[in-house]
Amino acid sequence: MEDSTVWSRDPHTETKHRILEDYLKAWFPIMARVSQKVIYIDGFAGPGVYTKGEFGSPIIALNCLINHSQDLCNQTKTEFIFLFIESDEMRAGILKEVIATVFPKTPNNVKIYVKHANFEREMEGILDELEKNQANLAPTFAFIDPFGYSGLPLHLIKRILAYPQCEVFINFAYNSINRFLDMVDTRQDLLDNLFGTTEWQQIRDIEDPDEKNSKLTTLYMQRLQTSSKFVTSFEMLNSTNNIAYYLYFGTNHIRGFEQMKQAMWKVDPRGSYRFSDTTDAGTKYLLSFGGDTRLHDQAEAIFSQFKGRTASDSQIKYFCMAHPVFPTLWKGSLKILEDEGKLTVTTPRKRKGTFPNGCVICFNAN
Numbered sequence: 131m132e133d134s135t136v137w138s139r140d141p142h143t144e145t146k147h148r149i150l151e152d153y154l155k156a157w158f159p160i161m162a163r164v165s166q167k168v169i170y171i172d173g174f175a176g177p178g179v180y181t182k183g184e185f186g187s188p189i190i191a192l193n194c195l196i197n198h199s200q201d202l203c204n205q206t207k208t209e210f211i212f213l214f215i216e217s218d219e220m221r222a223g224i225l226k227e228v229i230a231t232v233f234p235k236t237p238n239n240v241k242i243y244v245k246h247a248n249f250e251r252e253m254e255g256i257l258d259e260l261e262k263n264q265a266n267l268a269p270t271f272a273f274i275d276p277f278g279y280s281g282l283p284l285h286l287i288k289r290i291l292a293y294p295q296c297e298v299f300i301n302f303a304y305n306s307i308n309r310f311l312d313m314v315d316t317r318q319d320l321l322d323n324l325f326g327t328t329e330w331q332q333i334r335d336i337e338d339p340d341e342k343n344s345k346l347t348t349l350y351m352q353r354l355q356t357s358s359k360f361v362t363s364f365e366m367l368n369s370t371n372n373i374a375y376y377l378y379f380g381t382n383h384i385r386g387f388e389q390m391k392q393a394m395w396k397v398d399p400r401g402s403y404r405f406s407d408t409t410d411a412g413t414k415y416l417l418s419f420g421g422d423t424r425l426h427d428q429a430e431a432i433f434s435q436f437k438g439r440t441a442s443d444s445q446i447k448y449f450c451m452a453h454p455v456f457p458t459l460w461k462g463s464l465k466i467l468e469d470e471g472k473l474t475v476t477t478p479r480k481r482k483g484t485f486p487n488g489c490v491i492c493f494n495a496n
Contacts, residue, residue: 135177140368151194157386170273174215174276175188175216175222178224189232192229192233203239218246222246267293272298284324284325287300295383297386298358298379298380299379307324327349333346354380362391363379365405388451426463443491477490
């Protein structure tokens with residue numbers, strides 16, 4: 131196997147796959163309960179294996195379903211479709227071999243397709259056919275993980291997200307984009323398509339790297355938000371501790387947004403939503419939540435939003451999902467506010483400091 135066909139796995143790639151795996155383990159059973167067909171698309175699938183034998187995203191995704199603890203393939207009548215698209219013929223061939231070796235026999239309701247094709251053209255063709263037949267796209271999770279930034283124009287992402295139960299998980303290759311911002315003659319069309327606008331041209335001459343980073347990533351998030359109610363990102367740093375890329379997740383369902391936030395939080399419970407090959411590889415972070423200032427910051431944000439009002443737990447949770455620090459610990463911020471005497475729970479509960487589903491909370495005016 132040539133290096134250009136199969137390569138080594140970086141620590142940040144392992145972390146990316148941990149986020150993907152954790153999310154899919156939650157996504158498959160949720161979708162299986164509401165739909166008779168579920169689709170997983172890997173737009174830049176690769177060979178499915180790394181040089182030391184670690185599995186790539188296609189095998190991870192299949193394993194999440196086929197070996198799920200809930201035995202989804204036998205316990206549901208849902209048809210699960212996996213479409214792995216790979217533009218390199220050798221990689222596509224290796225992927226087919228790896229799948230056949232790891233999963234010599236697959237359940238009857240699992241359909242696997244490996245396509246040697248260009249992701250953009252293949253996906254455009256699928257969507258064109260759906261529109262031609264006025265058909266809907268089944269609930270779909272599209273993992274779009276290219277080496278660079280060509281082949282994922284925003285108009286294509288918007289077409290996917292136009293279907294109500296479809297989600298995207300995108301590798302935004304910040305390092306490559308930043309390097310080529312000034313190569314207007316050869317890269318302008320690619321960047322125009324990536325952002326779906328020419329606004330990026332106003333950012334390329336910014337000299338301060340932090341300001342440029344902030345404006346570029348904010349622009350991309352804003353562009354995704356034109357088609358997706360909920361968008362979040364995760365920063366990946368390479369072995370030199372420089373930004374390699376961002377992972378962007380877009381969905382129109384708060385439950386999916388919450389699950390992805392939880393998956394990201396598991397690999398970085400500090401609440402910073404970032405990973406560095408240099409400082410974080412092999413490190414497990416332990417937090418003492420009671421003394422963490424960010425929970426207090428979140429408590430202040432909640433109180434500022436709801437003071438003088440009565441709100442349900444779901445309304446507060448929805449607010450925190452859009453402005454999260456610790457997505458699974460928003461109740462910790464409510465406990466802080468209750469301890470400070472800034473709220474009262476008006477529905478029955480077993481003990482103070484708990485906020486059961488359906489509870490109603492009254493916030494003080496000051």
